[in-house]
Structures are given as C-alpha cells and as structure tokens.
Amino acid sequence: AFAARTVGIPVREILLLPIGGIAYLTRAPKSPRDELWIAVAGPLVNVVIALCLRPFVGVSATFVNFPGPESAPSVSLLLTGLYSANVMLVLFNLLPAFPLDGGRILRAGLAMLLSERTATTYATVISQGVAAVIGTIAVMSGQIFLAVTALFIFFSAGNERGESRARSLLESRLVGDAYNRMAVTLSPADRTSRVVDLILTSYQPDFAVVQGNTLLGIVTRQHVLEALAAEPADLYVAAIMNRDFVRVAHTMSLDEVRSTIGAASDDVAAVFSGKEFLGLVSLVDIDEALAVIDYVDRNKSLSPAS
Template identity: 45%
Template structure:
C-alpha cells in the first residue's frame, strides 16, 4: 500500500500506518483541545486516539493470528482513519474457519472492555450503572476519563463491527453461518445483498443525523460487499472446476521403448514440461524436464525413458476440484498428479498448471474490480 509505513512487526505480520491516519490524531487534538481549552487537553486527545488505535490493532491481530493458525498467510495490517485492515491473503475455505477468524477481532475488544470494566469498577468515583455520571467522566481529561472513554470505544467497536453487513466482521460471521447450510456461492450472494441494503440504511441514517463518518463507512461497506461477490466468483471457479475438465487432453506421451533423446525433441518443440510414460493405456511413470536434464548430464548413452522416469505417482480423481488437487499436491510435497477416471488414466496436471489457472483468475478478478472502481468513479 502506498503512503503507508511500518511501525512494528508482530508474529511476522507487518503493522503499518497509512499517512492519512495522522488526521485522526489532529482531530483528537482539536476536539479535546477545544473541550478543555488547554494544550494539555489537546495532548490528552492525541494520547486517546493512539490508545484507541492500539485497541484497533489488537482487534486486527485477533483476526490475523487466528487466520495464521488455520494456515492462511497474513502479510500486513494497515491502520486507516476509519479503522484497521488485515491483509489476509485468501478467504478461508471452511465456513467454520471464517467464523473463528471473523469473531476473533471483536472478541479481543470484548476482552479489553471486560478488563476495563474491572479496572474502572474499582475506582470509587465511577459507578458503571450511573449513565449521567459516566457521560461526565467521558469528558474529563484525566485517567478515569480515559479509561471510561476507552471502555465506551471498545463497546462501540464491538457493536459496530458486529453489524451483519458484509464485509464487516458481523457480515462475515453471518456469511460463514449461511455457507454452512447453503454453500459458498449462495451465501456470498445473500450476505452481499444484505450488506448492501444495510449500507444504504446506514448511509441514509448518517445523512439524516448529519454524521458523515457513518456515511463514509456506509460507502465503504457498500463497495466492499460488491467486491466480495467478485472475489467469490473467481474463487468458485477454483473450488468448482474439476481437474477432469482442466487437464491437458492433447498432451504428448511416451511409450516404453522411447529414449531420453525423444523427450529432448519434445522439450525443444513444445512447452510441455511433464510426460506420461505409457504401456498401452497404463501409466508406468512420469518423466519431468529435470529428469531428462539430469540424465543428459550424468550419462553418455541415450537412456530409455523407463530408466529415468519417476515411478512414485501421485494420483487424483477427475472429480476433484483444482483447489483440492492443489491442496493435495502441497500436502504430498509433489509437483505433478496423474488424473484418473476410476481405473482409467486420463492425463497429467501439475502445480504449475494450477498456479497458472490461479494467476489467470486473479487477473480476471483484478480487471473486474478495476471496472467496478471505474464505474464507481464515473
């Protein structure tokens, strides 16, 4: 992200501040400076905003650490004036994982609020059941005022984030629960529509109440919801496209009597890197580009392909999705899989092929998003 810089690294996750974040500090200084009429009050406002964003960062770390626990890499957390964003590199596959990741952030604020309730409750002058007294506390620039204000802020963070509007946390929880019963695609459609409707309601309310931060958030939620639909569409291809429909049906193959020099010819005249060695229609082994190069380097004679082929074959059923095959290959620490339809060998597919499919889909998705952004700017 341009215009953001790193302030810390926690558990391998870079925590960055976007330059616009300083607006929040200035706003805090102005608000509390004018409320108290002193420079100390302004400083108090700045400290308050920093503490608020410590809570926001802990919230994002809650999401990120749970995501990492489920094996999803997290690149960075960026703090914007409207809140934090965790750059979680992919959406979780399992609804239950999405549920845990989404709920972890607000749960952190619940914990902070609980600790603050205990601390504030111990201070004699504060009665948590006395709303009017609390309101006065909120406006006093001292330690008690700070604690009560932070308590209110954390409760607000939980309440706001749990609004079931995709892509807010509450919307993701809602989506995860829907996905358990309706499948990923339908869940995304429903959660997005609900998110967009709630964003419109929020926006209208913000306009009527004259709260422009609410209007901004409503716009963010609205476009976030439609972007999630685009992501879900390309994700659906990976999770629904069967490898039986996606392997190379016109691949060059080798027979038992073929020699390494034939593979060299193939390598020079085609872009195919992996070759199935067949006896009739039975797969005996796989010759990869690296096997041939190795054979050329280590042997003077033109070896038979059966002498250089890899006999350890990772088999996958044609009904498996690209996502499943990719996960399986990673788990097996293998590069190539033989695709079978029952006992019948169909062809080969490699991690490279699947990654290419990923890249093409990601490109399509970026284009789609760019189109949406152009539309929203028009």
C-alpha cells in the same frame, strides 16, 4: 489474525482502519466453523478488554461515555475512553455487513445451512442494505465519516460476492487443464539476453529452466530486470533463477493453486504429475482462465456441454 493461524490460514496483511483492523487471509476458510471462529475472535478480544477495564471506569459509564473536551487529563479519563472505544468497536463490528466481523458471522451461519456461494449472496445483499441505511443516516445528519463508511461497506460487500464467485468457478477446474503446454523453456547455459529476446517476441513472462526432464528453477521477467539493473553483464540464467519454487500437483483445483501461490508470496508455480514436470502456471494465467470460465458460465449457450 491469531484465530486464522490456529486453523492453518496464514495472514497476508492487516489493514488498520478507524473502524478496526481487517485481516487479509491467503485463502478462504475451508469450513463455516473455521470462518465463524475467525470472525468471532475479533469482537471477543474487544469484549475481554472492555470487561477488564470496566471495574476502573466510573459508574456512569454503563454504555458508551466518551469524555468531553472540557475534561481534565487523568488516568481515569484514559481508561474511560479506552472502555468506550472497545464497546463501540464491538457494537459496530457486529453489524451484519461485510467486511465487518458481523458480516462474516452471518455468512458462516448461513453457510451451515446453504452452499457457500448462496450464503455469500444473501450476506452481501444484507450488507449492502445495511450500508444503504448507514448512508441514509449519514446524509440526513451530515456526517461525512459515516457516509464514507457506508460506501466502504457497500463496495466491500460487492467485492466479497465477486471473490466468492471466483472461488466457486476456480474450484471447478483443475490446474492440469489450464497450465501453458506451449511454453518455451530454457537450459542452464542460456543467458539473460536470450530471455530478453523471448520476453519481447513471445510475451511469455515466466520460463522454466530444465535439464533433460528435470526442472532446475524458474526465471521470471522480474528476475531478469533485477539482474540487468544490478549487473549489466550477460549472465547465465542458472545464476539468477529461483530454485526454491512453488510446486503444485496437476490434480489441484485452480483455486487451491491460487491460494498456495499466495501463501508463498509468489507469482508462479511449477505443475507436476508425480515427479514429472508438466509446466508453469502463474497468477496471471489463473486470472485469464477465470475470465474465460466466467464468460462461459454466464453464456451457457457457448459451452461445449450445451
């Protein structure tokens, strides 16, 4: 997580698992070097911890030496266990398989020679091969935890391939070509009852509150529901709108906009051309655009360019 922040990538959350921690980033690294640094940093921490503990463990702990249940509790026992756990984490996380650090190191290395999408394809195929080997060993040895780990790696690799494809497709389209040009807007004097009517009749979940050509704020379906739950009165939308909204330029790619919205922990952004407000785009809009772009990409015969 610290390594990601050093290259300007905020961390959305960290998932702690028995196999180690997995950091979910708000956006993908911009270069293979950044991804390599982020991926190497995790195992490097375990290596440093293991090296610091090594002088305090027994001579017999040359590789992995977990104390048995018959061992008497002691500080030495604790240090030996910590040392062995860190060695095991290093070895396991360096396996060339997503979502482990080794899989990201593999992808970063390949991406220095190939395109990011091709590198991801090769890395995910290798990852699923590693998962198949682990799964076979798990079945032959009857180890349930190992089998679950193999399944986790296999499906995580598939998700990584899908995410890479999504990034590639979204990078090919500008948000200026995808925002809702037919959206209904609100004025500051409109009330929540009007928003409820619009939500029911237009299926539009997000509304720009404008005065003239100036965007004052954004009202979402969630804002309205929270306002009605807290105070049933028919409030002005100016009282519930979000004034601290995400701004994006119409020349940004859909992938950049998706990352920007995610980094702000928001769901919708305002699209501008210079100082001119154009419209709103949400994560749902981007997902719908992705579905269309993906379909056209898979069926080139339907593309106008063909």
